Amino acid sequence: MTAAPFVVIKDVAKRWNGQLGVEGISLDIPEGSFTALLGPSGCGKSTTLRLLAGLEHPDEGAIFIDGKDVTTSAASDRNLSMVFQSYALFPHLSVAENVVFGLKVRRVPKAERQQKLHRALEITGLLGYENRKLGELSGGQRQRVALARAIVAGQRLCLMDEPLSNLDAKLRNSVRKDIKKLQRDLGITVVYVTHDQTEAMSMADTVVLMKDGHIQQVGPPQDLYNKPNNTFVAEFVGAPPMALIEAAGLNGYEIGQTLGIRAENIEIVAKGKGRMTCTVSESEFLGSETLIGLEHDRATGLSVLKPGMAMMPEGQIVDIDFHNDSLHVFDGAGHRMTAQG
Numbered sequence: 001m002t003a004a005p006f007v008v009i010k011d012v013a014k015r016w017n018g019q020l021g022v023e024g025i026s027l028d029i030p031e032g033s034f035t036a037l038l039g040p041s042g043c044g045k046s047t048t049l050r051l052l053a054g055l056e057h058p059d060e061g062a063i064f065i066d067g068k069d070v071t072t073s074a075a076s077d078r079n080l081s082m083v084f085q086s087y088a089l090f091p092h093l094s095v096a097e098n099v100v101f102g103l104k105v106r107r108v109p110k111a112e113r114q115q116k117l118h119r120a121l122e123i124t125g126l127l128g129y130e131n132r133k134l135g136e137l138s139g140g141q142r143q144r145v146a147l148a149r150a151i152v153a154g155q156r157l158c159l160m161d162e163p164l165s166n167l168d169a170k171l172r173n174s175v176r177k178d179i180k181k182l183q184r185d186l187g188i189t190v191v192y193v194t195h196d197q198t199e200a201m202s203m204a205d206t207v208v209l210m211k212d213g214h215i216q217q218v219g220p221p222q223d224l225y226n227k228p229n230n231t232f233v234a235e236f237v238g239a240p241p242m243a244l245i246e247a248a249g250l251n252g253y254e255i256g257q258t259l260g261i262r263a264e265n266i267e268i269v270a271k272g273k274g275r276m277t278c279t280v281s282e283s284e285f286l287g288s289e290t291l292i293g294l295e296h297d298r299a300t301g302l303s304v305l306k307p308g309m310a311m312m313p314e315g316q317i318v319d320i321d322f323h324n325d326s327l328h329v330f331d332g333a334g335h336r337m338t339a340q341g
C-alpha cells in the first residue's frame, strides 16, 4: 500500500476581484522532500505558498496536509513553520528571544531550548548576536533570525519564501547548503520559493516552474534542464539559458518549429565548416571557462563556452557547429516535440 503524499494541492485557483493569482495548481509533495517553486516575479509562487500556509484561501480546489483537508483551516492549525520575506519577528525582543519564542509558548524545557538555540544560531551564523535587539540588525541578519526560528520550531513541514534574498552572495551559498543538509538530516518537508534558478536547481528534489499563475513543468532539476516541456522552461533553466533557433533553413526541420541548443553543445569551427555564421557580441570570463555570446538574426541566446581565459573580440565573425542529437525541437506553439533523434 502506498501512502498518500504528505501534501496534496488539488486544482487550486486564487483570484482577487477577478484578477488571476494562480490557476489549475496541482501538486503532490512527498514527505521528506524538498520542492522549489520557481519562476519570474509575479508568476504566483508566493500566492501558492501562502495558500499552502493558510494565509490565503483558494477560490477553487483543495489542499491536504498529512491526510487532512486543510483547505479552509487557519494557518495556526496547519502545523507548519514559515520563513517569509515579510518575516513576522518581534523588533523589541532579542535574537535569542525571537528564535525560541515558539518553543517557550510550547513550554519546551530550558535546557533543550538552549541547545536548539545554539545549534540554530550556529547554522545561521548568528552566534554572538544572542542579545542583540532585532531593530539593531541588518535585513540579512533579520532574515537569518527568521530562518533560525523556523529551524528550532521542529515542524515536519517548513515553507520558505525567498529566505536568502537579503544575504550577500557568499553567505547565500553557505546557508543554501546548510538548509539543504538540515532538511535531509531532520527529514522535514520543505517547500521553497525562489526566482533564482541556480538556487532551485541546486537545492530541490523537485522543481515546479511557474509562469503567469500556471505551472509549466514539474520534475527533478535534471529533467527541466534536459527535457524542457516548452521554450519558456528552456530559456528559464540553466546558466546560460538554452539558445533558441528558428528551424527554417536548417536541414531536416520544418518552418515554424523552434530548435533549442545549450552552450556546451555548440562549438566554434573553421570558417565555412559550420552550420551557422554568427557575430561575437561579448566575452565573459567565468574563471574555469569563458562564455562567448553570439548574435544571429534567426536565434536568441546563442553562446559557446571555451576553456580557460579565451576572450574574443566583439564583432568577430565565427562559424558554429552542433549535432542534431543535442537539439531540442519545439512546435509552432513552443511545446516540446517528443519524436526526435
Ligand code: ADP
Residues within 6 Å of the ligand: 016, 019, 020, 021, 022, 039, 040, 041, 042, 043, 044, 045, 046, 047, 048
Ligand atoms: P511571485 O511570488 O511569483 O512574485 P505572487 O504570488 O506574489 O508572485 O503574485 C502573483 C499574482 O497575484 C501577481 O499578479 C500579483 O500582483 C497578484 N497578487 C498577489 N497577491 C495579491 C493581493 N493580495 N491582491 C491582489 N493581487 C495579488
Ligand code: MG
Residues within 6 Å of the ligand: 045, 046, 047
Ligand atoms: Mg513572491
